[in-house]
Amino acid sequence: MVPRPAILALAPLVLFSLLTAGCDASRPVQVAVGDANLSGLYWEPPKRLSPAVLLLPAQDGKKEDWLPLAIRLQKEGYGVLALDWRGAGGADREAWLADVRAGFEFLRAQKKVDAARIGLIGAERGASAALDFAAREPLARLVVLLAPRPGDPGAAVELPMRDYGARPLLLLAAEEDAAAVDVARRLAAAAQG
Numbered sequence: 001m002v003p004r005p006a007i008l009a010l011a012p013l014v015l016f017s018l019l020t021a022g023c024d025a026s027r028p029v030q031v032a033v034g035d036a037n038l039s040g041l042y043w044e045p046p047k048r049l050s051p052a053v054l055l056l057p058a059q060d061g062k063k064e065d066w067l068p069l070a071i072r073l074q075k076e077g078y079g080v081l082a083l084d085w086r087g088a089g090g091a092d093r094e095a096w097l098a099d100v101r102a103g104f105e106f107l108r109a110q111k112k113v114d115a116a117r118i119g120l121i122g123a124e125r126g127a128s129a130a131l132d133f134a135a136r137e138p139l140a141r142l143v144v145l146l147a148p149r150p151g152d153p154g155a156a157v158e159l160p161m162r163d164y165g166a167r168p169l170l171l172l173a174a175e176e177d178a179a180a181v182d183v184a185r186r187l188a189a190a191a192q193g
Contacts, residue, residue, distance in 0.1 A: 026070065031083065033102040039063065039084045040103065043074035044112055051117035051141075052079035052107045056100060056126035058147075059085070069121075079113045081106060085126075093132070096125070100133040104140070117141055124149045124180075128157070131187075134167070135160035142168040147180040148187060157183050158190035166193030 122130030127145035173180035
């Protein structure tokens with residue numbers, strides 16, 4: 001049995017721990033896209049005017065796939081939004097771009113986010129959507145493409161690179177993923193920066 005004075009002495013420490021435990025936790029959000037909503041998880045940055053990252057899953061992925069990376073980014077000082085796509089991944093290119101735009105605008109509207117320092121990270125078809133969006137949106141500061149795939153079968157993946165310009169770009173593909181390696185090489189050859 002723990003003596004009463006020890007419990008009283010530990011009570012403030014336990015209370016403080018409970019109150020701060022959720023500081024790096026995400027909160028569920030709904031991001032409006034026209035008449036629909038996207039489900040997302042948002043990690044608020046620890047201080048004002050922080051950079052932010054929009055996480056876009058693979059076609060059949062989900063926002064929870066990003067949990068380890070999102071938590072790490074938030075601990076490094078970023079605001080983070082991980083999104084689910086509308087529907088079952090069969091949406092057309094313009095619908096995907098509308099989803100990305102909605103997530104990007106959500107981050108820009110957050111009080112602690114520096115609207116001029118938002119990047120995108122996408123996986124597979126989410127990578128294609130990230131690059132397509134950033135090619136049209138000069139405020140997108142950087143793009144990270146994980147195992148990139150063309151947005152549409154037979155599409156020329158190099159075309160968005162022309163409009164993306166010389167902004168920072170990171171391409172990642174596993175050697176065993178021949179399709180992603182091919183797309184990454186084609187994108188790297190077309191990159192301007």
